[in-house]
Amino acid sequence: MSSDTSDVAKLGALREGYKYGFVTDIDSDSAPPGLNDDTVRYISAKKHEPQWLLDWRLDAFHHWQTMENPHWAKLRVAPIDYQAATYYSAPKRANAPKSLDEVDPEILQTYEKLGIPLHERAALAGVAVDAVFDSVSVATTFKKTLGDLGIIFCSFGEAVREHPELVRKYLGSVVPQGDNFFAALNSAVFSDGSFVYVPKGLRCPMELSTYFRINAAKTGQFERTLIVADQGSYVSYLEGCTAPQRDENQLHAAVVELVALEDAQIKYSTVQNWYPGDAEGKGGIYNFVTKRGACRGARAKISWTQVETGSAITWKYPSCILEGDDSVGEFYSVAITNNYQQADTGTKMIHLGKNTRSTIISKGISAGRGQNTYRGLVRMQPKAQNARNYTQCDSLLIGDKCGAHTVPYIETRNPTARVEHEATTSKISDDQLFYCQSRGLSKEDALSLIVNGFCKAVLKELPMEFAVEAQKLLAVSLEGSVG
Amino acid sequence: MLEIKNLHARIADGREILKGVDLEVKAGAVHAIMGPNGSGKSTLAGVLTGKPGYEVTQGQVLYQGSDLLALAPDARARAGVFLAFQYPVEIPGVNNMYFLRAALNATRKQRGEPELDAGQFLKAVRAKLKLLEIGEDLLQRGVNVGFSGGEKKRNEIFQMAMLEPKLAILDETDSGLDIDALQTVAKGINALRGPERAVLLITHYQRLLEHVVPDRIHVLAGGRIVKSGGKELAAELEKTGYAAFGDAA
Numbered sequence: 086m087s088s089d090t091s092d093v094a095k096l097g098a099l100r101e102g103y104k105y106g107f108v109t110d111i112d113s114d115s116a117p118p119g120l121n122d123d124t125v126r127y128i129s130a131k132k133h134e135p136q137w138l139l140d141w142r143l144d145a146f147h148h149w150q151t152m153e154n155p156h157w158a159k160l161r162v163a164p165i166d167y168q169a170a171t172y173y174s175a176p177k178r179a180n181a182p183k184s185l186d187e188v189d190p191e192i193l194q195t196y197e198k199l200g201i202p203l204h205e206r207a208a209l210a211g212v213a214v215d216a217v218f219d220s221v222s223v224a225t226t227f228k229k230t231l232g233d234l235g236i237i238f239c240s241f242g243e244a245v246r247e248h249p250e251l252v253r254k255y256l257g258s259v260v261p262q263g264d265n266f267f268a269a270l271n272s273a274v275f276s277d278g279s280f281v282y283v284p285k286g287l288r289c290p291m292e293l294s295t296y297f298r299i300n301a302a303k304t305g306q307f308e309r310t311l312i313v314a315d316q317g318s319y320v321s322y323l324e325g326c327t328a329p330q331r332d333e334n335q336l337h338a339a340v341v342e343l344v345a346l347e348d349a350q351i352k353y354s355t356v357q358n359w360y361p362g363d364a365e366g367k368g369g370i371y372n373f374v375t376k377r378g379a380c381r382g383a384r385a386k387i388s389w390t391q392v393e394t395g396s397a398i399t400w401k402y403p404s405c406i407l408e409g410d411d412s413v414g415e416f417y418s419v420a421i422t423n424n425y426q427q428a429d430t431g432t433k434m435i436h437l438g439k440n441t442r443s444t445i446i447s448k449g450i451s452a453g454r455g456q457n458t459y460r461g462l463v464r465m466q467p468k469a470q471n472a473r474n475y476t477q478c479d480s481l482l483i484g485d486k487c488g489a490h491t492v493p494y495i496e497t498r499n500p501t502a503r504v505e506h507e508a509t510t511s512k513i514s515d516d517q518l519f520y521c522q523s524r525g526l527s528k529e530d531a532l533s534l535i536v537n538g539f540c541k542a543v544l545k546e547l548p549m550e551f552a553v554e555a556q557k558l559l560a561v562s563l564e565g566s567v568g
Numbered sequence: 569m570l571e572i573k574n575l576h577a578r579i580a581d582g583r584e585i586l587k588g589v590d591l592e593v594k595a596g597a598v599h600a601i602m603g604p605n606g607s608g609k610s611t612l613a614g615v616l617t618g619k620p621g622y623e624v625t626q627g628q629v630l631y632q633g634s635d636l637l638a639l640a641p642d643a644r645a646r647a648g649v650f651l652a653f654q655y656p657v658e659i660p661g662v663n664n665m666y667f668l669r670a671a672l673n674a675t676r677k678q679r680g681e682p683e684l685d686a687g688q689f690l691k692a693v694r695a696k697l698k699l700l701e702i703g704e705d706l707l708q709r710g711v712n713v714g715f716s717g718g719e720k721k722r723n724e725i726f727q728m729a730m731l732e733p734k735l736a737i738l739d740e741t742d743s744g745l746d747i748d749a750l751q752t753v754a755k756g757i758n759a760l761r762g763p764e765r766a767v768l769l770i771t772h773y774q775r776l777l778e779h780v781v782p783d784r785i786h787v788l789a790g791g792r793i794v795k796s797g798g799k800e801l802a803a804e805l806e807k808t809g810y811a812a813f814g815d816a817a
Contacts, residue, residue, distance in 0.1 A: 515620050520657045523617055524671035524727065525645040525678070534670065538661030538710065 116173035122146065125273050128173045132242050132276075135249065145262035145272030152266045158429035159458045159490055160398055162371065170336060172274040172307070231289075236320075237282040238293050241309050244280035251282055255313050259342040259379045259406070267338040267400075268375040271307045275340065278308035283318040283349075292548055294323040310341040314349035316382065321352040323551055335360075337396075339374045347382025347409065352390070354547050356555055359395035361562075366425025366454075369397025376403035377433075380412035380441075388415040389432065390546045392555045394562040397426060402460065404433035407441035407472075414443040417543040419555075421562045422455025422487070431461035431492075436469035436502065445476040448540045451487035452563055458490040465502035472499065478508040481539050483532075483563065533560035569595045569632060569766040570616075570735055576626035577615045585611040587791035588627070593735075596763040600777055600802070601770045603788035604810040609770045610654060612788065613739040616768075617651040618644055631735065645671075646678035650733030652724040654740040659711040664723070665693070667711045672730055696729045700756050718749040725756035736760060737768045742776035754779030774802040789813035 116127050125146050129139040154165070231238050237248060244252050262272040279295045295310070314320050337359060345351050353376075362369025372395075378387035389403040405414025416432035434443035449457040463474045480489035491508050513535055521531030536559050537544065544552050570593040577586040585608045593599050603609050615622050616629065618641030629636040636644060659667065673683040684692065697704060702722055712720055721741055728736055738757070742750055757767065757780045769782060777785070777799065785801040786793045787810070794813050795801070 514657070516657045517659055519619055519641060520653065520659070521667075521671075522641040523619075523645050523651050523653075524667070524731070525642055525674040526671060527642050527674075528640075530670070530674070531642075534662055534667070535659055538659055541661040 115171050118171050119168050120170070120172060120274070124172050128274055128276060131173060132245070134245060137253065138245060141257070141262065142273050142275075145269050146274075148263040149266065149269035149273055152263070152269055155266055158400055158460070159456065159492075160400060160427050160429050162398060165336060165371070167270075173276055231291075231293075234287060234290070235284045236287065236289055237280065239280055241275070241278040241280050241311070244311075248280070248282070251313065252280065252311065255311055255342065255344055256309075257342075259344060259377050260340050260375050265375060267373040268340050271309060271338050271340045271375070275307045275309040278310045278339070279312075280310070281312040281320060281322065283314045283320045285315045286317040287315075288318065289320040292321050292323055294325070296325045306335075306337045306339070308339045310339070311344075312342070312351060312353070313344045314346065314351050314385075316346045317348040318346075319350045319352075321548060322354070323548065324353070324355045325358070335369075336371045337373070339376075341374070341376040341403075343376075343378030343387055345378065345380050345382070345385035345387050345412075348384045349382065350386045350388075351378060352388045353378070353403070354551055355389075355391040355393075356547075356551060356558065357391065357393045357395050357399070358558060360397075361395045361426050362397040362424065364424050364453075366397070369426070370395065372396035372399045372401065374399075374401045376401065377406065378404070378414070379406045380409050380414065380438075382412070383409040383438070384411045384413075385409050386413040386415075388413075388417070388546070390417040390543065391419070391430075392543070392547070392558065393418070393420040393428060393430060394558050396428075399426075399428040399430055401430045402432055404435070405443060406435045406437065407443065407469075408437045409441075410438040411440045411442075412438055413441070415546075416443075416445045416447070416461075417546045418447045418459075419450070419540045419543045419559070420448070420457055420459075421450045421559065422452070422457045423562055424453040424455065426453075427456045429458040429460055431459045433462040434464070434474055436463075436465045436472040436474070439468065439470040439472070441469055441472045443472075443474045445474070445478075446542050447476075447478045448543055449478070449480045449489050450483065450536060450539070450559075450563075451480070451489050452483035454486045456488045456490075458492060460492045460494075462494040462496070463504055463506075464495075465497040465499045465504065467498045469499050470501050472502040474502075474504045476504075476506045477542075478506075479539070480508075480510040481536070482510065482512045529560065529564070532563055536560075536563060569593055569597075570636075570768070571630040572616075572627070573629070574627035575612075575615065575624065575629060577611060577622050577624045579611070579623075580621055584625070585622075585791055586615065589788070589791070589793055591786065591793060593766045593768060595734075595766055596761075597783045598761060598767040598769065598780065600782040600785045601768065601788050601793075602772070602774070602785060602802070602805060604813070605772065607788045607810075608791045609772075609788055610739055613651060613737050613768075613770055616737060617641060617649060642674075646675050648675075648734035650728050650731055650736045652721075652728055652736065652738040652741050654743065656712045656715075656720045656724055658713045658715075660713050662711050663707075664709055664711050665689075665707040668693075668707075668727060668730055671727070675731060692730065696726060699759060700726050700729065701752050702726055717744040718746065721745055721753060722749065722756075725753050728760065729756055732760070734764065735766050735768070737770065739770045740772065741769075742771055742773065750776065751779060774806050777802045787813060 116124055125142050129142055260268050263269050281293055283289050312322060343351050359370035359372055380387055387405050393399050403416060407414050414434050420428045420430050422428050432445055445461060447459045449459055451457040459478045465472050478491045482489055489510055493506055495504050497504060517535055518528060518531050521534060522528060537556055544555055547555055572589050572591040575586050575589040578584040601609055615624060624637055669689050676683055700722055741753060781799055785797055787795040
């Protein structure tokens with residue numbers, strides 16, 4: 086049977102509508118388009134920032150001006166006009182609402198539509214939510230409950246005002262201002278984001294969660310997240326993202342820094358569902374994100390889990406720097422590219438300490454004309470005695486016009502270190518689909534079942550509620566990829 | 569139950585495999601289709617269940633009086649048509665039990681019956697497992713992943729027992745089975761027999777027919793049914809082979 090007539094290859098690829106593509110009609114307060122010293126000053130002034138932070142931003146900006154867009158990823162990126170974008174947009178009434186009652190009802194409705202319960206009924210779910218709308222954080226729930234325990238969970242802007250010593254100590258300590266082109270841009274113009282600090286020995290009793298939403302047109306979103314887990318503490322953090330459906334590409338360049346001190350654990354989960362563009366590849370978010378965690382103390386552990394279904398282009402490598410002896414880094418990833426989506430994603434595991442261990446499980450799924458690249462670095466430094474890494478990269482192809490690529494970099498400077506790498510590529514076969522159908526499952530259900538099976542090792546790392554959402558999202562993302 | 573009239577079908581390269589098959593199977597009956605390799609047995613099973621890659625060029629198939637070929641494969645399954653595969657495919661990461669429950673509930677939904685929850689499902693499963701001498705560990709493994717040949721075939725019969733189809737088509741279910749497994753599989757098929765159901769056994773050898781005694785036996789050769797008879801036909805074929813049925817043998 087020729088593959089052209091096969092069911093799997095019939096790529097109508099019409100997305101049954103991106104559910105989150107609506108636009109909320111609110112007045113916003115925006116910076117004039119363009120990027121120069123004044124833009125940076127404007128943002129900093131809007132946020133009433135101290136001088137040190139403005140200087141920090143300007144340093145980053147001047148560094149950025151000397152840098153070039155990176156070209157090493159396997160991505161085709163249309164040239165980005167950084168002078169045409171708007172770097173700050175805030176809903177007008179939302180400047181620091183004191184309680185949920187003060188949040189613009191239009192925004193609350195938006196989150197309602199997205200299925201994010203901002204009201205205290207979130208209590209049922211045991212999830213504390215920080216919601217970032219365009220550039221500013223509009224509401225943080227459960228602040229008091231957490232505050233009583235000594236846990237700080239607030240918008241980045243608020244952290245700068247209320248906890249400047251913590252922010253100053255850790256900001257840029259994992260991802261320096263000039264780390265890379267997009268991180269430098271973010272450092273210059275970042276608007277808001279979340280800040281978390283968990284004190285010594287404390288286990289954060291609920292999942293902390295941030296939902297990011299880009300609403301305004303021609304606006305980039307540059308949020309900055311900083312999570313610090315003090316000695317022996319534990320925190321699980323979830324992040325979700327959506328954006329309206331627009332014809333032009335929008336830029337999202339975030340930076341996330343995690344710091345885990347001795348015996349601390351951070352679990353960071355992402356379900357990324359930015360608008361992916363339409364079936365012809367028009368529009369969609371450019372998702373250029375720098376995420377990195379440092380295990381600063383012995384036996385610290387950082388675990389990244391990501392489900393990447395959205396964005397026109399994803400460029401993202403959540404990484405771990407394993408400084409402390411016996412520290413552990415984990416990276417679990419599912420990335421889907423359908424239609425004309427492109428993803429170049431993976432991780433870096435930098436082993437510095439003795440007996441450090443890392444695990445990488447990556448599942449790439451390509452459908453339509455999607456291109457999916459796993460790019461990962463495992464580096465064993467000279468002092469990383471007995472360090473170990475296990476990497477497994479699996480690619481699944483749906484149809485015959487998509488692509489999957491695996492680019493592992495392995496550098497070992499310690500003879501006692503051990504690195505294992507396994508990779509597979511498989512194709513969903515017509516036989517598998519037919520087998521499921523012959524048991525009464527519709528073709529869509531069959532595809533979703535097979536894909537979820539393929540991703541199981543990653544999905545089981547997600548917190549329960551997120552896992553259910555992710556499973557549904559996988560099915561939606563692949564809609565139209567079989568005939 | 570099933571009426572096949574002058575069925576012609578070809579594969580993608582244009583070769584005609586079925587060249588006018590006529591067959592009627594009534595409710596309550598077990599029919600065996602025998603024939604040499606390449607005679608079109610598996611094609612017939614594929615066409616009846618809607619496997620992609622075949623094109624019906626002529627003729628019709630009625631199932632319970634309506635046009636079976638007009639239905640998508642999953643709709644046929646939910647209407648009560650079941651195929652036990654000759655080579656069941658592996659689906660990694662999908663728990664065998666989860667798969668079966670999804671399948672069963674899809675069918676129940678179609679019939680307007682309530683879906684089974686995990687507890688009810690497990691109860692139903694245990695009864696059938698015992699009948700087919702299948703260990704519970706098989707349920708927790710990925711669908712057909714790492715199953716031995718015998719386990720795969722038992723799993724097919726187990727699925728059939730759970731789904732309780734009206735028309736069961738078994739494609740070479742006996743191939744590759746040792747005698748113990750063959751007897752277990754036969755037990756599963758016999759348990760399904762009843763006045764409401766029909767079974768189509770496709771086999772190359774007569775040994776399964778010693779355990780599942782058919783009401784009728786048909787010989788398929790060169791894309792047509794060339795001979796039909798009672799159960800005694802099996803023994804005759806065993807003696808003479810398929811050579812008597814011409815160049816297709």
